């Protein structure tokens with residue numbers, strides 16, 4: 001089965017079976033990733049994880065992937081030259097228009113695969129809005145690096161959220177030519193609170209420059225390409241399993257919204 005949505009002609013798209021079936025939209029970012037990783041890190045990780053997941057997908061699963069949406073809501077990284085940030089309103093409008101086109105072509109399910117944390121809250125809002133507006137069953141997920149994270153020391157588990165060990169290892173696996181380990185140093189935010197978190201409520205709305213002059217959180221110096229391959233394989237298999245489930249997923253009353 002041809003999996004790349006945009007490699008079809010419109011006649012081929014028209015002829016595809018739509019239900020069951022799911023279209024996957026990879027979403028990333030173009031934003032600073034410390035002194036050692038390139039701007040395209042999140043866009044590349046979104047694209048490559050989806051590609052690796054589809055390579056593992058059983059032939060009979062009706063699923064297709066769109067080209068990666070490279071830009072995201074990256075305003076936590078403003079002030080670092082090279083970051084290209086969409087506003088929340090722009091990102092939501094772009095995702096809505098893509099979803100409208102997917103629904104307009106007759107598809108019933110859309111999976112938003114997000115590799116940039118700053119997009120997540122908006123996409124969770126969008127998933128419900130797209131269900132209400134277009135009747136699309138919309139799913140949101142992120143790369144599942146629980147296997148990687150559980151193997152890391154506590155500071156990295158808590159604070160290695162941007163260009164740390166995991167992202168650096170994945171990039172060493174995928175594009176070692178773009179990784180500058182000679183410029184890498186560990187950096188953990190000096191975050192002191194008994195109650196607040198950087199990532200889950202109760203939390204503070206932070207900017208990267210509040211914590212990291214160099215732009216990263218975590219220890220890239222211990223990353224390896226071997227780890228990166230293992231962790232990519234794990235995340236790709238988990239995404240493949242999810243795609244295989246959501247392609248056939250339905251609510252109890254599918255026509256109830258109209």
Ligand SMILES: [Zn+2]
Nearest residue numbers: 041042163167
């Ligand atoms: Zn990243």
